[in-house]
Amino acid sequence: MKRIVLFFLVLSNVLCYAQNKVKPAETTQKLATTMYLIDNFYVDSTDMPKLTGEAITAMLKSLDPHSAYIAAKDVQKANEELVGSFEGIGVTFQILRDTILVVSAVPGGPSEKVGIMAGDRIVTIDGEDAFGKKVNNEYVTKHLRGKKGTTVVLGIKRGDDKELIDFEVVRDKIPLNSINTYFMVDKKIGYIKLDKFAQQSVEEFTKALNDLKKQGMQSLIFDLRGNSGGYLQTAFGMGNEFLGSKKMVVFTEGLKSPKQVFETDNDGDFREGRLVVLIDEGSASASEIVSGAVQDWDRGVLIGRRSFGKGLVQRPFNLPDGSQIRLTTARYYTPTGRCIQRSYEKGSEDYFKEMTKRLEHGEYYHADSIKLADSLKYYTLTSHRTVYGGGGIMPDIFMPVDTTYSSKLFTDLIRKNVFNAYCIDFVLANRETIQHEYPEFEKYNKKFKVDDDMIGEFKKVAEKKDVKWNDEQFERSKDWIKLRIKAIIAQDVWNIDKFYQVVMKNDKMIEQAVKILNSKKEYEKILGK
Numbered sequence: 001m002k003r004i005v006l007f008f009l010v011l012s013n014v015l016c017y018a019q020n021k022v023k024p025a026e027t028t029q030k031l032a033t034t035m036y037l038i039d040n041f042y043v044d045s046t047d048m049p050k051l052t053g054e055a056i057t058a059m060l061k062s063l064d065p066h067s068a069y070i071a072a073k074d075v076q077k078a079n080e081e082l083v084g085s086f087e088g089i090g091v092t093f094q095i096l097r098d099t100i101l102v103v104s105a106v107p108g109g110p111s112e113k114v115g116i117m118a119g120d121r122i123v124t125i126d127g128e129d130a131f132g133k134k135v136n137n138e139y140v141t142k143h144l145r146g147k148k149g150t151t152v153v154l155g156i157k158r159g160d161d162k163e164l165i166d167f168e169v170v171r172d173k174i175p176l177n178s179i180n181t182y183f184m185v186d187k188k189i190g191y192i193k194l195d196k197f198a199q200q201s202v203e204e205f206t207k208a209l210n211d212l213k214k215q216g217m218q219s220l221i222f223d224l225r226g227n228s229g230g231y232l233q234t235a236f237g238m239g240n241e242f243l244g245s246k247k248m249v250v251f252t253e254g255l256k257s258p259k260q261v262f263e264t265d266n267d268g269d270f271r272e273g274r275l276v277v278l279i280d281e282g283s284a285s286a287s288e289i290v291s292g293a294v295q296d297w298d299r300g301v302l303i304g305r306r307s308f309g310k311g312l313v314q315r316p317f318n319l320p321d322g323s324q325i326r327l328t329t330a331r332y333y334t335p336t337g338r339c340i341q342r343s344y345e346k347g348s349e350d351y352f353k354e355m356t357k358r359l360e361h362g363e364y365y366h367a368d369s370i371k372l373a374d375s376l377k378y379y380t381l382t383s384h385r386t387v388y389g390g391g392g393i394m395p396d397i398f399m400p401v402d403t404t405y406s407s408k409l410f411t412d413l414i415r416k417n418v419f420n421a422y423c424i425d426f427v428l429a430n431r432e433t434i435q436h437e438y439p440e441f442e443k444y445n446k447k448f449k450v451d452d453d454m455i456g457e458f459k460k461v462a463e464k465k466d467v468k469w470n471d472e473q474f475e476r477s478k479d480w481i482k483l484r485i486k487a488i489i490a491q492d493v494w495n496i497d498k499f500y501q502v503v504m505k506n507d508k509m510i511e512q513a514v515k516i517l518n519s520k521k522e523y524e525k526i527l528g529k
Helices: 002-019 028-041 048-061 072-083 110-114 137-144 201-214 232-242 286-296 354-361 408-415 418-437 441-447 452-464 471-493 496-506 508-517 520-526
Strands: 068-070 085-088 091-096 099-105 121-125 151-157 165-170 172-175 179-184 189-194 219-223 248-254 257-263 275-279 301-304 312-318 324-333 377-379 386-388
Touching: 028 048, 048 068, 048 324, 068 072, 072 324, 091 137, 091 418, 099 110, 099 471, 110 165, 179 201, 179 496, 189 201, 189 508, 201 232, 219 508, 232 248, 232 257, 232 286, 248 286, 257 324, 275 286, 275 508, 286 301, 301 508, 408 418, 408 471, 418 452, 418 471, 441 471, 441 496, 452 471, 471 496, 508 520
Parallel strands: 189 219, 219 275, 275 301
Antiparallel strands: 068 324, 085 172, 091 099, 099 121, 121 151, 151 165, 179 189, 248 257, 248 324, 312 324, 377 386
């Protein structure tokens, strides 16, 4: 510990000398001395690494809501999703009654290569039982993930077979796709849903776009709802896909970070064609960069609700023990100069209650509940339409939260995981029948019906999970309950993107987007053309 403190003192002096703005005795030396005194004179034993982490966390929290400290053990996990890959056996799974159930094997991944299939249950791992109360997400991650090239032996229970089948799986690099799904909504309109802005997102987007173009796509719905962001460079790359050359996508600036402008080149793959971008209160950071640029250049129509309002740039700094600080160094601004970041003057706790406040103020249901000051007015760069700053991106067309299916019963069914529990058992019992009757998903999507017998069994599962069934509420939510059951079955039989294709039928925002894209007059009127 004394060597750590000495390092801290030397580093502190160097930094203070370099900045020539703070006095070491009043700042960094003071902190290091405090840590030394606690370690050497405090009445009880202390966990100094933990205490140091907590001190750093408290300091960062006082700066802004998004600067953060990440412990060394969590750095790899924190980076995995944005890097776009991890190393493991390549399955998606669910824990069903204390057993690991394979929902799907990643195409081309290690598990699929050796023959592991959806519906298989992993009963042993390297000869040890892998079921019971000890099995949770952390257990599965610890035992199935590992370095590329290492081997794990899985004992698989398949169907009604009494004997386990042993599979030797060599771990490999597994991609984490950032595009949840893409498909043709009709003969001319394509749909792409982006989950996050990861390292490979632009490459994934280009592949999806080219595939849709081959199917006849002329217009695009780009869904950024619930997308909390990711890499700035990826957001710039995505904006580059939509805008003409030499157009600003975003600029960043901070007190100690000079203004940096991100301007497009000639490589965009969808610079023409009608475009609708879907956003909501879960769309943040990189999502707001892209939607803000699209709006400022009058490139497409934004539909949804006001975005989150995160416009702070975090830069990672590695600490000596492998931990990391993500420090806010600048702010994002849209091409018109709008600051994306909303206020956090009242502190982080108040800041993160913003979504609850929006709900209480009625913002999710009524566009006129949002009060916008004239001082926050900006004008788009081609049509000179009025847009507003002050935090978040306001859509061109407001869409309230759809409450037509809402009920306490529906909420409880989701909260207590009834849908997944029922659908997993249904697919286990009926997978071969479904695949025989519906060899193609398109036929399933058109013809499959959730009948009264299925609802009867679904109700029994709900009651076992202590959900109080209410017939009146069921009637209100019936269409959505049936659609969700059908969607999850499709996901379990095929893959995750089929879930979205099923639920799209009741998606009011997509319905509105299709209506606008199919009307040149309406589309151009919104954009002031």
